[in-house]
Amino acid sequence: MKIAFSPCPNDTFVFHAWVHQLIPGAPQLDVTYADIDITNTLASGSKGPDVVKISYAALPWVLDRYALLPCGGAMGRGCGPLVLTADKISDPTVLANKRVAVPSERSTAYLLFRLWVAQEVPGGVGEIVVMPFHEIMPAVRDKAVDAGLVIHEARFTYRNYRLSRLVDLGRWWEDDTKLPIPLGAIVARRTLDLSAIANWIRASVKHAWANPEDSRQYVMHHAQEMSYQVAQQHIKLYVNEFTENIGGLGYQAIETLLTRAHQAGLVPEVDLAKLRP
Structure with missing residues (x-):
């Protein structure tokens, strides 16, 4: 079975047992490791993997071929993306007509950013520059861009670049909706046994x-020079009760995000009935 997910610690931690054939009855996996912007693109093609980790923001483009699985993804509280600047500022209106680096234009982070900008930055920002997420903080530090939208372990490391947090978009979302933040989804081709795949992921x-400790070597091998301490923080933050089961609150968060994003003209309209098993 072909699967694609990121090399980030939360994904390698979740899938370690299946990848290493420790789940009875589960098929052997052929794994592609790629960042979320690449997996989003893989899922949008007609020959994408059987199972793939994508951003919830990319769901509207793939739901005709892929079903959202009720487990394995990334959702939670206190785990949202940040907007960073080189100088310590607190007024979001300074971003008006400025250059902002983002890791993908089909990511939950980007949807949250655009929804926040619509409320807080009259007239909007200027140029959006898409770049790999690990290049964003150096670009902000070097003032190649005016601000950067960061995800993943950047929550723990941005101070190493002497950057300042303008806004925690996760906190903004939670204050506004009282809901968890839907970040990464696991989807599988609708032609497959979705119940079995979900059971293998949960296992x-x-x-x-x-x-x-079983997954430590595997996680750190793919952790992109991240320290073990940061990798553990990453896992603790992103692997939680929603990873085992999205649940009613989780589905409400997904529906709210995609509905608001559609109303803002950021994504196509979604048939919400297709989101649930």
């Missing part, structure tokens, strides 16, 4: 929680 998650 892999439970194995990871029960045997956290």
